[in-house]
Amino acid sequence: MTSELQIPKQMRALRVLKAPSKYYSLETLPVPRAEGTQVLLKIGAAGLCHTDLMVLEGSFGENLPLVGSHEPSGTVVQLGEEAGKIGGLKIGDRVAALLPKDVCGKCSDCRFGDWKYCANSKYSGITTDGYFSEYALVEAKHCVVLPDSMNFEQAAPLTCAGVTIYTAIKKANLKPGEIIAISGLGALGSLGVQMAKAMGLKVVAIDARPEPLDLVRSFDIAPDLVIDGRKTSSEDAMKEIIKLRPDGYEGWDGADATILTADPTSSHTFALSLTRRHGHVILVAQPPELNFNFKNFIFQDLTLSGSLHGNEVDLKETIELCAKYGIESHVSRFGVDEHEKMIDACEAEGRKGKIVLSFE
Ligand SMILES: [Zn+2]
Numbered sequence: 001m002t003s004e005l006q007i008p009k010q011m012r013a014l015r016v017l018k019a020p021s022k023y024y025s026l027e028t029l030p031v032p033r034a035e036g037t038q039v040l041l042k043i044g045a046a047g048l049c050h051t052d053l054m055v056l057e058g059s060f061g062e063n064l065p066l067v068g069s070h071e072p073s074g075t076v077v078q079l080g081e082e083a084g085k086i087g088g089l090k091i092g093d094r095v096a097a098l099l100p101k102d103v104c105g106k107c108s109d110c111r112f113g114d115w116k117y118c119a120n121s122k123y124s125g126i127t128t129d130g131y132f133s134e135y136a137l138v139e140a141k142h143c144v145v146l147p148d149s150m151n152f153e154q155a156a157p158l159t160c161a162g163v164t165i166y167t168a169i170k171k172a173n174l175k176p177g178e179i180i181a182i183s184g185l186g187a188l189g190s191l192g193v194q195m196a197k198a199m200g201l202k203v204v205a206i207d208a209r210p211e212p213l214d215l216v217r218s219f220d221i222a223p224d225l226v227i228d229g230r231k232t233s234s235e236d237a238m239k240e241i242i243k244l245r246p247d248g249y250e251g252w253d254g255a256d257a258t259i260l261t262a263d264p265t266s267s268h269t270f271a272l273s274l275t276r277r278h279g280h281v282i283l284v285a286q287p288p289e290l291n292f293n294f295k296n297f298i299f300q301d302l303t304l305s306g307s308l309h310g311n312e313v314d315l316k317e318t319i320e321l322c323a324k325y326g327i328e329s330h331v332s333r334f335g336v337d338e339h340e341k342m343i344d345a346c347e348a349e350g351r352k353g354k355i356v357l358s359f360e
Pocket residue numbers: 049050051070160161
């Protein structure tokens with residue numbers, strides 16, 4: 001142990017006791033102690049993600065009880081014996097951290113792939129304790145130090161929603177000026193349209209709900225084209241996309257790549273019809289089943305890839321990009337005593353942006 005700040009023995013935490021549950025249980029738990037390569041964070045803010053609601057519903061059943069949330073940001077207050085040697089972290093650093101825990105270091109991906117695919121890791125807030133607590137452990141190597149300009153409430157959503165959509169945009173592998181369509185403008189999509197613009201792409205933003213559509217129209221870094229899937233036929237939407245090409249463009253009609261962030265099949269069908277022949281479709285939504293027409297893949301020659309969150313390099317790039325271009329989430333903030341209100345807000349009609357629990 002190097003040095004540490006004053007740390008209480010107990011903390012408040014939101015736990016899922018059993019599933020299905022509508023709400024978390026607010027409990028008092030012992031503050032854990034950082035060992036080895038771990039870091040203890042005093043949590044500043046932790047995000048609520050769609051996956052957290054799936055944990056409450058019981059989609060990841062056997063691991064309960066556990067503390068919710070996999071999107072942490074906070075201040076380093078204690079370093080395990082080995083943790084200070086990793087990335088030069090020190091007490092008092094403001095950081096954001098990734099969700100995996102107990103990455104094995106031995107499986108094929110840990111050895112010669114990407115550890116984010118580790119076959120044996122646990123997931124904070126999903127299969128082991130997460131970050132809806134005043135203090136929480138993270139791995140030193142999963143931490144990224146925050147720029148002074150970024151507060152905890154903006155940093156927390158970048159650790160899952162932000163890094164996931166950033167990694168998906170990178171996976172599209174487009175050149176500046178090429179067209180990316182982002183279908184679904186929730187927490188991921190609304191960050192994604194800003195990031196993709198900042199990366200020099202032409203951006204088509206698609207949703208069928210008025211509030212998210214109005215939100216992306218209001219951004220300083222606004223998309224080139226906003227399509228309301230309820231009101232626009234795919235033929236009319238395609239005509240608008242064609243207008244985004246420079247004069248003299250020779251190639252196929254439609255978006256060069258499309259990212260699917262929403263679950264409904266109708267949103268996928270619409271988005272695929274706007275993707276150009278031989279284009280790339282990237283899935284980050286998690287519907288229980290996918291239902292595509294074979295024609296999209298045989299005659300339209302689309303390539304479909306899945307994309308999983310990101311590693312510490314992706315998170316660092318995400319944070320730097322957002323800080324540089326002032327890319328922000330639309331955040332609704334709740335205190336720990338308002339946790340039931342926070343869950344109710346998820347289900348509220350007209351919701352937009354990101355819900356964050358603040359401990360400050
Ligand atoms: Zn998430």
